[in-house]
Amino acid sequence: MLDNTQIERLEAEAVNSATVRQPLYAPRKKIFPKRASGSFRRFKWLVMAITLGIYYLTPWLRWDRGPFAPDQA
Structure with a gap:
């Protein structure tokens, strides 16, 4: 039933390894307030x-709301 086939092992480098991975976001830049005049x-x-x-x-x-309007609270 089963063939006696040889399975080859390929040496592949992981795509998402820490040495290959680049940062997703740029480092945070500081924001300084500026006085405007x-x-x-x-x-x-x-x-x-x-x-x-x-x-x-x-x-x-307080103002008059008219004769038939309810009073203000």
Whole structure:
């Protein structure tokens, strides 16, 4: 039934061995913050301060909601 065939052993180098493998990602580069100045930056901070003020102060304001609207909590 079985042939008496010879099986050859091939010497092959592993594709993913540690000596052949290259790193998947580049090393992490450091990020340093930079101070920005100028008219646009000042305008941006001004708009942010105004909009945050509106956002946090409007819930405390009371106004008339009309005759048939429920009262504010």
